[in-house]
Amino acid sequence: xxxxxxxxxxxxxxxxxxxxxxxxxxxxxxxxxxxxxxxxxxxxxxxxxxxxxxxxxxxxxxxxxxxxxxxxxxxxxxxxxxxxxxxxxxxxxxxxxxxxxxxxxxxxxxxxxxxxxxxxxxxxxxxxxxxxxxxxxxxxxxxxxxxxxxxxxxxxxxxxxxxxxxxxxxxxxxxxxxxxxxxxxxxxxxxxxxxxxxxxxxxxxxxxxxxxxxxxxxxxxxxxxxxxxxxxxxxxxxxxxxxxxxxxxxxxxxxxxxx
Numbered sequence: 001x002x003x004x005x006x007x008x009x010x011x012x013x014x015x016x017x018x019x020x021x022x023x024x025x026x027x028x029x030x031x032x033x034x035x036x037x038x039x040x041x042x043x044x045x046x047x048x049x050x051x052x053x054x055x056x057x058x059x060x061x062x063x064x065x066x067x068x069x070x071x072x073x074x075x076x077x078x079x080x081x082x083x084x085x086x087x088x089x090x091x092x093x094x095x096x097x098x099x100x101x102x103x104x105x106x107x108x109x110x111x112x113x114x115x116x117x118x119x120x121x122x123x124x125x126x127x128x129x130x131x132x133x134x135x136x137x138x139x140x141x142x143x144x145x146x147x148x149x150x151x152x153x154x155x156x157x158x159x160x161x162x163x164x165x166x167x168x169x170x171x172x173x174x175x176x177x178x179x180x181x182x183x184x185x186x187x188x189x190x191x192x193x194x195x196x197x198x199x200x201x202x203x204x205x206x207x208x209x210x211x212x213x214x215x216x217x218x219x220x221x222x223x224x225x226x227x228x229x230x231x232x233x234x235x236x237x238x239x240x241x242x243x244x245x246x247x248x249x250x251x252x253x254x255x256x257x258x259x
Contacts (some may be wrong), residue, residue, distance in 0.1 A: 033091065039198035041073050041191075042080075042089040048137045053129055054097040059106040059241050063207035066199040072098040073195045075175025081186035085167050090250055097152035097172045100128040105211045119222045120215055121205055125154040157227060179204070210236075 036045040043049075057065045075098055079086045103113070104120030104127070113227040127149050132138035138146075152172035155162040162173035174185055179201065183192035209231070215234030216223045216239055223232055225245050232239035243249075 007117070020078065028139050038069070039073060041076055041195070043072070043076050044095050046137065048090055048132075048135055049092060049099070051093045051135055052096045052131065056099045056103070057102055057170070059108060059111075059127075061207055063203040064102050064105060064211070067204055067207070068099050068102060070179050070195050070199050070201065071101070071172075071176045073175075074178040074183075074192070074197075075171050077187045077191055078175060078178075078185045079173060085171055089168050090145060090148070091227050092241050093148050093168050094171055094175075096132065097149040098175055100124065100131060100149075101153045101156050101176060102211075103127040103153075105215075107214070116219060117222065119226065120211075120219075121157055125150040128153055213246065233238065 014104070034045045035042045037043070053069075056068050060068065072095055075094055076091070079089055079091065079094070083131075101124055102120075104124035106114060106127075108114070113130060114123050129146055132141055132146050132149065148166060148168045151165060152162075152169045154174045155165065155169060155175050157175055159177065162169050164170075178184055178187065178192070183189050212223075212228050212231040213235045216228060216236045220232060220236070220239055221244070223229055224241050229241065233241070
């Protein structure tokens, strides 16, 4: 007969294995990751997340850095308040994607990750992927996690798509939109206000406006037929959409005969 001590050890092992099986690759397992507090909110604290925050700060204006921090915290509160995303969203994927989602607005001269011909969301997605691949811990990420970051960033402004993607992608997009639309998704007004006090948003409107106008001026072809087009039409001299919209181009190779 096993001794009492051995029985206790076996019982402990069975309990641990049960937790792992119930958790899969998400949920309770994520709870064991290191955390720290920002504005009183517990957030994941890994070397990769710390590096992502530093990278965002290096490649953003102060106003946009505060925006990505607020967006991360809103999303974290959303995860804490809702059981399904809390159990299924990878908090490290969420943190990295949200912190790096506006890298496409970086104006660092000759930075090779900013293209002359891609939408800023796509530039940001590629830049985040390169960041992950270059980090010693990111090198061990599987392709699925990296792809979730890419998708979250590339689609964060296209909510008619992102809201129907994986939960990780949805939460990133919803956390970002809360910085513009106010508290939602079970984030309380009080918690929302605490984040705003820690990272004031008085400069957000001007920073976003100037970033989009800059894109319309320097990469107009990436803004036509998107939600950014009105900024170019209103604020950029010589911004010309004539003959460049999809409605103008979609049938240009189809003749009136036989097609």
